[in-house]
Amino acid sequence: MKLMVQGREAYAYTGGKPFDAALPCVVFIHGALHDHSAWGLQARSLAHHGRSVLAVDQPGHGRSAGPALASVEALADWIVALLDAAGVQRAALVGHSMGSLIALEAAARLGERATQLVMMATAHPMKVSAALLDTARDAPLKAIDMVNAFSHSTIAAKPSSPGPGTWLHGANRALMRRVQAGYAEAGHGNLFHHDFGLCDSYAGAAEAAPRVRCPVGFILGTRDQMTLPKAAAELARILKARVVSLPTGHALMQEAPDAVLQALITML
Amino acid sequence: MPGSADPGFDTLALHAGAAPDPATGARAVPIHLTTSFVFENSDHAAALFNMERSGHVYSRISNPTNAVLEERIAALEGGTGAIATASGQAALHLAVATLAGAGSHIVASSALYGGSHNLLHYTLARFGIETSFVKTGDIDAWRAAIRPNTRLLFGETLGNPGLDVLDIPAVSALAHEHGLPLLVDSTFTTPYLMRPFDHGADLVYHSATKFLSGHGTVIGGVLVDSGNFDWERSGRFPELTQPYEGFHGMVFSEESSVGAFLLRARREGLRDFGASMSPHTAWLILQGVETLSLRMERHVGNTRKVVEFLSRQAMVASIGYPELDSHPDHALARRLLPRGCGSVFSFDLKGSRAQGKAFIEALKIFSHLANVGDCRSLVIHPASTTHFRMDDAALRAAGITPGTIRLSIGLEQADDLLDDLARALKAAERAAA
Numbered sequence: 001m002k003l004m005v006q007g008r009e010a011y012a013y014t015g016g017k018p019f020d021a022a023l024p025c026v027v028f029i030h031g032a033l034h035d036h037s038a039w040g041l042q043a044r045s046l047a048h049h050g051r052s053v054l055a056v057d058q059p060g061h062g063r064s065a066g067p068a069l070a071s072v073e074a075l076a077d078w079i080v081a082l083l084d085a086a087g088v089q090r091a092a093l094v095g096h097s098m099g100s101l102i103a104l105e106a107a108a109r110l111g112e113r114a115t116q117l118v119m120m121a122t123a124h125p126m127k128v129s130a131a132l133l134d135t136a137r138d139a140p141l142k143a144i145d146m147v148n149a150f151s152h153s154t155i156a157a158k159p160s161s162p163g164p165g166t167w168l169h170g171a172n173r174a175l176m177r178r179v180q181a182g183y184a185e186a187g188h189g190n191l192f193h194h195d196f197g198l199c200d201s202y203a204g205a206a207e208a209a210p211r212v213r214c215p216v217g218f219i220l221g222t223r224d225q226m227t228l229p230k231a232a233a234e235l236a237r238i239l240k241a242r243v244v245s246l247p248t249g250h251a252l253m254q255e256a257p258d259a260v261l262q263a264l265i266t267m268l
Numbered sequence: 269m270p271g272s273a274d275p276g277f278d279t280l281a282l283h284a285g286a287a288p289d290p291a292t293g294a295r296a297v298p299i300h301l302t303t304s305f306v307f308e309n310s311d312h313a314a315a316l317f318n319m320e321r322s323g324h325v326y327s328r329i330s331n332p333t334n335a336v337l338e339e340r341i342a343a344l345e346g347g348t349g350a351i352a353t354a355s356g357q358a359a360l361h362l363a364v365a366t367l368a369g370a371g372s373h374i375v376a377s378s379a380l381y382g383g384s385h386n387l388l389h390y391t392l393a394r395f396g397i398e399t400s401f402v403k404t405g406d407i408d409a410w411r412a413a414i415r416p417n418t419r420l421l422f423g424e425t426l427g428n429p430g431l432d433v434l435d436i437p438a439v440s441a442l443a444h445e446h447g448l449p450l451l452v453d454s455t456f457t458t459p460y461l462m463r464p465f466d467h468g469a470d471l472v473y474h475s476a477t478k479f480l481s482g483h484g485t486v487i488g489g490v491l492v493d494s495g496n497f498d499w500e501r502s503g504r505f506p507e508l509t510q511p512y513e514g515f516h517g518m519v520f521s522e523e524s525s526v527g528a529f530l531l532r533a534r535r536e537g538l539r540d541f542g543a544s545m546s547p548h549t550a551w552l553i554l555q556g557v558e559t560l561s562l563r564m565e566r567h568v569g570n571t572r573k574v575v576e577f578l579s580r581q582a583m584v585a586s587i588g589y590p591e592l593d594s595h596p597d598h599a600l601a602r603r604l605l606p607r608g609c610g611s612v613f614s615f616d617l618k619g620s621r622a623q624g625k626a627f628i629e630a631l632k633i634f635s636h637l638a639n640v641g642d643c644r645s646l647v648i649h650p651a652s653t654t655h656f657r658m659d660d661a662a663l664r665a666a667g668i669t670p671g672t673i674r675l676s677i678g679l680e681q682a683d684d685l686l687d688d689l690a691r692a693l694k695a696a697e698r699a700a701a
Binding site for chain 1: 273274275280283284285286287315318319320321322323324330331332334335336338339342343346347348349350351352494495496498500516517518519522523524525526527530531534
């Protein structure tokens with residue numbers, strides 16, 4: 001559905017059902033150069049089992065108007081504004097990779113309004129190598145190919161997501177290229193470099209964590225090369241997070257859709 | 269298989285979409301010859317039917333063996349996914365039926381496989397889908413043929429039978445200017461010789477009966493989506509961007525930003541038309557795909573020797589192979605097909621129809637039949653077989669003459685093929701008397 005958030009049009013996928021603000025709400029926040037469709041199966045399932053779902057396209061990504069916002073903190077403000085625009089009083093926040101940092105900051109801002117926080121494929125600090133940042137700036141399509149390869153732990157994940165016959169590497173590459181091209185065509189520039197810059201520069205977790213009032217869960221991929229599980233350990237300790245480890249890479253919603261859904265159900 | 273780059277072509281051809289079977293440890297892909305799959309419980313069943321979870325329900329819609337083939341071909345083509353179908357014709361029909369309906373219009377190259385021409389010109393017209401045929405290389409004609417109700421541009425990477433090379437960059441640019449996708453039949457080239465998505469095509473299909481399976485044993489097709497076409501931005505495809513009451517009101521472009529086409533094709537076209545592939549067929553095609561690069565190199569190598577041989581024969585009036593300077597699309601082929609122009613080509617014999625018949629009947633290694641892309645060498649006379657329904661004008665438009673002979677060069681010893689052809693050419697020469 002379309003919403004006006006901070007004066008600009010924003011899109012959120014509602015899981016294939018009309019949004020009902022009276023139901024317990026789950027907000028899904030995607031990672032760098034993705035959109036809401038990164039959460040297809042999980043969001044759709046929860047929406048059909050008693051939750052209201054807002055799987056957002058962040059500003060400048062997918063169907064939400066750009067430009068992208070300047071920081072993780074600004075995106076957390078945007079999530080709070082989106083909840084207000086949707087008439088949602090309390091919500092669970094689920095974020096993947098860069099989205100997990102946004103979810104953390106948003107949970108800190110929401111205080112008691114946040115019912116649960118789930119951080120997936122997360123790390124803190126979420127440093128991006130200088131070489132990859134440079135490649136994202138100078139040769140974004142090459143950087144997309146590199147990150148796409150880094151993000152998958154297998155070339156035979158079963159069952160494929162969203163359905164059999166999907167080639168996960170190809171689908172993720174196409175999505176990243178689509179989001180990158182849409183942003184550039186809108187005249188906003190290089191979104192991949194922007195998103196990676198946000199991940200790399202974010203340093204607010206230590207300040208945000210004590211302000212989180214809700215239960216926290218981490219879902220990590222043991223084969224994740226983008227955000228190594230060990231890089232999440234200290235933050236998990238500070239947040240007293242329940243940690244679920246899955247034998248996947250960074251693209252864990254696609255490589256293990258059922259296991260991720262099951263973990264979410266137990267955490268939400 | 270993590271790394272800083274996707275695996276190479278040969279590795280994907282062997283491994284993409286398949287790992288040792290977790291239940292048995294079987295290293296090769298198991299053949300799942302089962303119609304249906306047991307649900308864990310009622311909730312699981314409901315979740316599968318509602319596309320909340322991924323998995324298999326009924327083998328007309330999906331099957332684990334077919335899924336390996338689909339993912340592997342998508343990997344080799346650089347696509348987002350694929351659907352295996354009962355035949356190449358079924359793949360073409362599935363693509364068209366997903367995007368077009370009564371009142372829709374297609375612009376297609378006139379240099380098509382006869383079966384594709386029949387489907388577009390006769391059969392789909394009966395269902396209200398009209399096709400305009402244009403010369404493959406005439407971009408102005410492509411442009412002029414596009415109408416407000418056009419839904420698809422369509423051609424073959426190497427047009428049948430004259431091997432007109434489809435200028436995919438130019439035709440896809442034109443298609444995209446008009447908010448339309450380009451569908452390409454890539455049967456003759458396979459992803460080893462060319463990946464149409466790299467040049468701008470949006471959808472690709474194969475008759476997997478040919479080089480992908482490679483052994484002349486099974487009928488099958490595969491339809492692949494690049495994920496690059498933005499159906500919402502186009503605004504011409506409510507089938508993908510508006511709620512579909514036939515599947516829980518699903519809006520496919522919302523469910524998957526880059527997979528909408530395949531979702532609808534599987535959830536509607538495969539479900540309702542039912543032209544699915546047998547898992548046994550999928551397995552046989554997978555066997556072929558595992559050696560695709562090796563076979564295509566040999567196919568092309570043998571073909572080059574045969575073309576060179578024929579070019580020196582007095583009985584041969586012309587040869588239509590794009591690697592020859594004389595082919596009108598030679599320069600385009602050099603650009604788009606640097607690894608070779610496949611192993612199917614036609615040549616024109618000098619002399620009468622009787623001489624042509626004598627040529628075909630004198631061959632001993634080449635088999636006279638209606639197929640291409642077998643590991644064995646094949647020969648056919650298009651005017652009396654694959655294109656027999658076309659009148660003379662349509663034949664001329666497709667670049668065929670009564671004396672055209674089509675060869676599909678196999679993997680035999682090249683010298684034996686040359687001997688066979690030499691013997692047949694002599695027979696044709698003698699038949700002039």
